Amino acid sequence: MISLSSIHYRYSRASAPWVLQGINLTIREGDYILICGKSGSGKSTFGYLLNGLIPHFFEGTLEGTVSICGQDTRNLTVAGLLSSVGLVFQNADAQLFNSTVESEIAFGLESLGLDPTEIDAKIEKTADDLALAPLLDRSPMSLSGGEKRLVAIASVLCLDPPVIVLDEPFGHLDPEGAQMVREVLRDLHRRGTTLVAIEQRMSGVLEDVSRCVVLDRGKILFDGLPAGAGAILDKQHLVPHYLQKKTARAKPGSPILRMEHVGHTVEDNAILKDVSLVVMEGEILAIVGKNGAGKTTLIKHFNGLLRSKKGVVLYRGKNIRGTAPSEMAASVGISFQNPNDQFFKSTVRDEIMVGMRPDSKGAKEWMDELYSLFDLHELLDLSPYRLSEGQKKRVAIASVLVAKPEMLVLDEPTVGQDGHFLETLAGLLVSLRERGLTIVIVTHDLEFAKAIADRLIVVHEGKVAGEATPGTAAGDALLASMRLSGAESPASPQGTAGHAG
Amino acid sequence: MQAKGFDPRTKLALGMLGIAAVLVTEDTRFLVGELCIILPGLFFLKRTRAMHAVRLILPLVTIVFVIGVISFSVETAVALALRLFDLLALSILFFQAMDPTELGDSFRKMGFPYEFSFILTTSLRYVPLIGKRLRMIIDAQRSRGVDLRPRLRNVPRFTALLIPLLVQAFILAEQLAMAMESRGFARAGRSFRREYRISFREYILIASALCIVAVFFAWEKGWIK
Numbered sequence: 001m002i003s004l005s006s007i008h009y010r011y012s013r014a015s016a017p018w019v020l021q022g023i024n025l026t027i028r029e030g031d032y033i034l035i036c037g038k039s040g041s042g043k044s045t046f047g048y049l050l051n052g053l054i055p056h057f058f059e060g061t062l063e064g065t066v067s068i069c070g071q072d073t074r075n076l077t078v079a080g081l082l083s084s085v086g087l088v089f090q091n092a093d094a095q096l097f098n099s100t101v102e103s104e105i106a107f108g109l110e111s112l113g114l115d116p117t118e119i120d121a122k123i124e125k126t127a128d129d130l131a132l133a134p135l136l137d138r139s140p141m142s143l144s145g146g147e148k149r150l151v152a153i154a155s156v157l158c159l160d161p162p163v164i165v166l167d168e169p170f171g172h173l174d175p176e177g178a179q180m181v182r183e184v185l186r187d188l189h190r191r192g193t194t195l196v197a198i199e200q201r202m203s204g205v206l207e208d209v210s211r212c213v214v215l216d217r218g219k220i221l222f223d224g225l226p227a228g229a230g231a232i233l234d235k236q237h238l239v240p241h242y243l244q245k246k247t248a249r250a251k252p253g254s255p256i257l258r259m260e261h262v263g264h265t266v267e268d269n270a271i272l273k274d275v276s277l278v279v280m281e282g283e284i285l286a287i288v289g290k291n292g293a294g295k296t297t298l299i300k301h302f303n304g305l306l307r308s309k310k311g312v313v314l315y316r317g318k319n320i321r322g323t324a325p326s327e328m329a330a331s332v333g334i335s336f337q338n339p340n341d342q343f344f345k346s347t348v349r350d351e352i353m354v355g356m357r358p359d360s361k362g363a364k365e366w367m368d369e370l371y372s373l374f375d376l377h378e379l380l381d382l383s384p385y386r387l388s389e390g391q392k393k394r395v396a397i398a399s400v401l402v403a404k405p406e407m408l409v410l411d412e413p414t415v416g417q418d419g420h421f422l423e424t425l426a427g428l429l430v431s432l433r434e435r436g437l438t439i440v441i442v443t444h445d446l447e448f449a450k451a452i453a454d455r456l457i458v459v460h461e462g463k464v465a466g467e468a469t470p471g472t473a474a475g476d477a478l479l480a481s482m483r484l485s486g487a488e489s490p491a492s493p494q495g496t497a498g499h500a501g
Numbered sequence: 502m503q504a505k506g507f508d509p510r511t512k513l514a515l516g517m518l519g520i521a522a523v524l525v526t527e528d529t530r531f532l533v534g535e536l537c538i539i540l541p542g543l544f545f546l547k548r549t550r551a552m553h554a555v556r557l558i559l560p561l562v563t564i565v566f567v568i569g570v571i572s573f574s575v576e577t578a579v580a581l582a583l584r585l586f587d588l589l590a591l592s593i594l595f596f597q598a599m600d601p602t603e604l605g606d607s608f609r610k611m612g613f614p615y616e617f618s619f620i621l622t623t624s625l626r627y628v629p630l631i632g633k634r635l636r637m638i639i640d641a642q643r644s645r646g647v648d649l650r651p652r653l654r655n656v657p658r659f660t661a662l663l664i665p666l667l668v669q670a671f672i673l674a675e676q677l678a679m680a681m682e683s684r685g686f687a688r689a690g691r692s693f694r695r696e697y698r699i700s701f702r703e704y705i706l707i708a709s710a711l712c713i714v715a716v717f718f719a720w721e722k723g724w725i726k
Contacts, residue, residue, distance in 0.1 A: 048679075057682055079688035087683050093630060094676035097623055099602045106694045111685025113692045120694070141630065155684065267550075305640050329646030340672075341634075341641040344664035354661070355646040385668065400645045 001194060002027040002050060002085075002163060007064035009045060009054060016060075019045045021218040023064070027196065029162070032189040034205060034226065035198045036238050037215035038418045039389050043198045044090065046215065047167045050196065051087040052078040068163075082111060086156025088166040092148040096140035101132060101151050104140055108159045126158040130184055145291050146177025150184060163194040170199060172415055174291040174444035182208065200418045202239045214238070237420035242451035243427065253281030256407055256438050257302060257332070262311030264297050264462075271297045273462045275311070279407065284429060284439045286453035286470075288446060288479070294462040295442045296336075299409050302440075303328035330357060333405035337412040339396035343384040348376060348395050351384050355403045366404060373431065374398045390421035397428075407438040414445040426452045446479060509603035510610060511703040516595040518710045523587045525718045529576070532583040539590045543597075550597070558589045601625040610697060619686075623677070631670065638665045 007023040010016045019042045027033060037043050048054045052073045055062045066073045068084055089095040098104040105126055109119040127133045130150050135143065140151055149169060156164060169185070170178045186208050189195055197205065206212065212229040214222040214236060222232045233239050257279040264272040271294045279285055289295050300306040301313050303325045313320050315331055333355075336342075345351040352370070356363055371377050374394045379387060384395055393413065401408060410429075414422055429439055429452055443449050449456060450470040458465045458478055468475030519539075526532050543551045562582050569578025605622035609615055642661045643649055649658060681687075719725050 051683055053679060053683065057679060077687075078682045079685045082683075082685045082688065089676065089680055089683075091673075091676050094673055095680040097626065097677060097680065099600055099622070099626055103602060103694075108684045110692050110694055111688045113688075113690040115692060116694045116696065119692070141626075300640065303644055305643060324648065324650060325643040326646050326648040326650075329644060333646075334640075334644035336637065336641045336644065338637065338641075340669060341638045341665055342645065342661075343668075344661045357646070403646045 001029045002068050004066050005064055009062050011060045013061055019218055029194055031211055032195045032209045033211045034209040035213045039200055041215040042218040044167055047165050047198050050165045051085040052081045083159050084161055086161040086164045088152045090167040092152050095152045101138055102136040104155050105158050122158050126154050130154050145173045146180040149181050165196040167198050169197055176290055202233055240419035240422040256281040258314045260312050262301050262308040271462055275464055281438055283454045284433055284452055286449035286456050287442045288449050289459035293459045295459050296411055299442055303332045329403045331405055332407045333400035334409040335397050335400045339392040347381050348384050349380040352399045352402055355399055370398045389416050409440045411442045414448050508697045508699045509607035512599050513607050514707045518714050519591050522714045529580050535587050542594050554593045562586045634669055638662055
C-alpha cells in the first residue's frame with residue numbers, strides 16, 4: 001500500500017544533518033503500525049513523508065522513493081493525496097481551525113468539492129462512528145484534550161482515506177483521554193483502516209498494534225511484532241524505568257506552605273472549590289488528577305499568580321497576599337508545562353541568568369552547581385530555541401531554580417518528553433530533594449508520580465479527593481477510584497496510565 | 502440581532518445601519534435613547550459576558566469623558582462619551598451575534614475571494630488562543646522572578662513577553678499552514694456546504710431599518726419637522 005525505499009531526508013538543502021538515513025519500509029493494508037523512537041529520532045519527519053508534506057511543503061533534500069498505492073509522491077500533490085492518506089497532527093490547536101466541530105469535519109469534504117447533501121451525510125456518519133454527535137455545534141477550542149484528538153481524527157476520517165497517520169495521538173492526554181482515543185483507533189483498525197501511530201513513549205497501545213517499528217537517529221532499529229520489541233524498547237528507554245532511589249524518605253518536616261479554603265471561579269464555573277492542603281518541608285509531593293481537574297489553577301495560588309478571595313495561602317506561616325509573584329520566586333519557583341513560554345534570550349546562559357538575584361550571596365556558586373546538576377555546560381552558548389524538548393525542559397527548570405527558591409513546583413513536567421528524559425528528571429528531583437528542596441509536581445502521569453513522590457494528593461473536579469502514600473494499598477485504591485489508573489499488564493509497565501508525547 | 506437563522510449579510514447590514522444611526526445622532530437625548538436599546542440587547546446575552554464587555558468599555562469611555570470635560574464642555578464630554586459607549590457596545594453586540602465563520606461567509610457571498618474570507622475568520626478565531634498563550638507566558642515569566650508589574654522601570658522587561666509570543670505565533674502559523682495544506686485548502690474546485698439565502702422577511706427588515714435610519718437622519722438634520 002505504502003512503500004518507502006532507501007529514504008534519506010534533510011530539512012535544508014545543504015549541510016544540515018540527515019534526519020532520515022536509509023529507511024526501507026512497506027506498509028501493508030490493514031496494518032496497525034506503531035512507529036516509536038526518542039525525541040529527535042525522525043518520527044514526525046516520517047509522518048510528513050507519508051502524506052506528501054515532504055517533498056511538497058518542506059524544502060529540503062529527499063532521496064529515495066515514497067510510493068503510495070503505486071504512485072511516487074513526487075508526482076502527486078498534498079491535496080491530491082487527500083483521499084489516500086490522512087495525517088492527524090500533534091498539535092490539535094493548529095489542526096482544528098474552524099469554528100465548530102461540524103465545519104471542521106466539513107472542511108476536507110468541501111475541499112474535495114462534494115455537494116452539500118453528500119457532505120452532510122458524511123458528517124453524520126463520521127460523527128456516529130466516533131460518537132461526536134453531541135459535540136457538533138461546539139467550538140473545537142472548548143473541548144477536552146481527548147475530544148479534540150477525536151475531532152482531529154474525524155476531520156480526516158470523513159474523507160475515507162485507506163491510511164491514517166497519527167503524530168503522537170496520545171501526547172498531552174490524561175489516561176482517560178488516551179483510553180478514549182485508544183478505543184477509537186482499535187475500532188478503526190478492526191474495520192480495516194490502515195493505521196500508523198507515531199509515539200515517543202510506550203503505553204498500553206503496544207498491545208493493540210500489529211507491528212512495531214523503532215526508529216533511532218533516522219534509522220530503523222527494529223521492525224516486527226510488538227511482542228518481540230520488549231528488549232529494544234527497554235534499551236532505547238522508550239519505556240521509562242525509574243530507579244528506586246528511596247534513600248531516606250523525607251523526614252516529616254514542618255509545613256512550608258499551607259493553603260486554606262481556596263476557591264476559584266471563572267465565569268460562574270467553579271474551578272477550585274474550597275481547597276485546603278499542606279506542603280511539608282523537604283518532601284516530594286505529587287498532585288495528580290485528570291486534565292481539567294484544576295491542578296494548574298491550584299498551583300497558581302502558591303505564588304500569588306491567582307489569589308483567592310476567601311481563602312488564604314501561608315508560606316512559612318506568613319500570608320503571601322501582599323507579595324508579588326516575581327518576589328515570591330525567591331521562595332516558591334514554578335516551572336510551567338511549555339518551556340517555549342519563557343525563552344527570550346539568545347543563549348541558554350543569558351536565559352538562566354534572567355531569574356538570578358544579584359544581591360543573594362553565593363549566586364555565582366549556585367549557578368555553577370546548577371550547570372553541573374542539569375548537565376548544561378555544553379549548551380550554554382546555544383539558543384534555547386534550538387534545543388531538544390528534554391534539553392529545553394532542563395533549561396526551564398534551571399532558570400526557575402536560579403532564584404534559589406526553597407520550594408520547586410513543576411507543572412506537568414512529563415508531557416512531551418521521552419522516556420529517557422523522564423528517568424533523568426526523576427534522578428534530578430531526588431538529588432534536589434537531598435539538597436533540602438521541597439518539590440511539588442503536578443501531573444497526570446501516575447507512574448512518574450508513584451516512582452518519585454513521598455506523598456500523593458488527588459484533585460478531582462476542583463476538590464482534594466484524597467491523599468495517600470504511593471505504594472500502599474490505600475493509595476492504589478484511591479487512584480483506581482479516580483479512574484486514573486488503568487488496567488496494567490506486564491507487557492506494558494506503564495499500563496494505560498500516564499502516557500504522553 | 503439576536504435572531505438565529507438570519508443570513509449573515511442581514512446581520513452585517515443591520516449592524517452597519519445601527520452604527521450609522523449612532524454616528525448621525527447629534528442630540529444627547531437620542532444617544533441615551535439608543536443606549537437604552539443597545540444595553541438590554543447586550544444583557545440579553547450571557548450576563549457575565551455583558552458585565553465583562555461593559556468593564557472593557559468603561560475605562561476608555563471614562564478617559565474620553567475626562568478629556569472632553571477638560572478640553573471642551575461637560576455637555577460635549579457627555580455626548581462624546583455616550584456616542585463612544587454606544588458604538589463599542591453595539592460592536593460587541595454585533596460580534597456576539599455573528600460568529601466569525603458567518604462574517605467570512607458573508608464576505609464570500611459578496612464576492613470577495615475565499616482566501617480573503619478564510620484569513621479573516623481564521624485570524625479572528627485565533628485571537629482568543631493567542632490571548633491564552635500570552636497569559637501563560639506572563640505566568641511563566643513572573644514565576645521565575647521577572648517583574649512585570651506596570652511600572653516604568655519594568656518596561657524593558659516586556660521583551661520577555663514579546664519574544665516568546667512572536668515565536669509561538671510563527672510556530673502556530675507554520676503548523677496551521679501544514680494542517681490546511683493537508684486538508685486540501687489549496688485544492689481547486691472547493692464546494693461550500695452552507696448556502697445562504699436572504700429571505701423576503703429579511704429584505705423587509707433591512708428595508709425598514711434603512712428607512713428608519715434615513716428618516717432619523719433627515720429629522721436630525723432638520724430637513725423634516
